[in-house]
Amino acid sequence: MNTPTARQELRQRLREQRAAVPAAQRIGAAVGLLEQLRQLPELTVDERIGAYFAVNGELSLHLVVAHCWRQGKQLHLPVADAKRQLRFARYTADTPVQPNRFGIPEPQVAANQLVAPASLELVLVPLLGFDRRGHRLGYGGGFYDSSFAFLQQAERPATPLLVGIGYSFQEVDTLAPESWDVKLDLIATERELIDCTQA
Template sequence: MSCSRSELRTTLRQRRRALSADQQVSAGEMLCDILSARTELTDSQHVAIYIANDGEINPEALRDFLWNAGKQCYLPVIGDSNNLLFIEYLPDTPLVLNRFGIPEPSLQSARLISPEKLDVVFVPLTGFDEAGRRLGMGGGFYDRTFAFTRTVKKPMLIGLAHECQKVESIPVDNWDIAMSGIATDSCYYSV
């Protein structure tokens, strides 16, 4: 693909934003169906999820499944050093808007877990290819936070996306962190 990462990011963000509210709900439910029986989840206790923004595939149905299965969920919060902190996420966790307008738990009443102690991290993405390469939003938050996964296998990083965000090939930079797999509303790509 001859376009730059920023051009590709713009195109793919427009593609996911073009989905209707009904398509978004349906995609989130299909994503949950695909992931709910996978051993990556059934064998895990500490799972990081995110709150969808800007047309990202919505993991609400997956979150509800995890809560009902007795799993501990965590949400990312942008820390002072632009790394992500992970805070326990319960149905009654109060949320505040971060600098990007995305809801996240307040640090005041936070129960933190270190990223190394998470079993699975569901990572939002802008684009992906079948080799498991991920194009994020460009802030590098997940790449910085999980740079340590270059040398250890835990946590599993699983990218979540709409199938329409798949492209032939994602250009890679040396700081990009590889995914363990990518799940969409139509299938799971093992990497």
């Protein structure tokens, strides 16, 4: 599972599977995801939360975002730079957004309003696949791994807490991590909240 070809084949299979999810199931999954995340104490106590815009069939965070806004949380969405680094922009209902070069909507804010990943307390991370040990199969760009590389040297869980978000069918038995991969602390699906720190 650690060869580039095997990873690409798994990415393709999971993309196709995710794209085939019917609309009614997507809506139900968004409801289930919020129920699972509400079990997470950090969603209640943390103030600075990183999230993402769901694209290409990703499990939607729209109900989670609305819940966080109702709780007075500061929501931040990623903004990618040319060096494969993410910084995060405060996101409110009034924030203008525009697709980046990958077609992913990004908040349009001044550069001096972007915050570093380390300044967040809780980050909801998109993924293509995962295993219960907290290994994440991303999209191959390395943006999250490079941006949160500082956590590799930290005693986990640390700040920010990394929570992978995906459908339950995106679970695989095992993913062999690369040296640069940053583990997830937890994974939330529409069905359960998985604590990867015990694995």
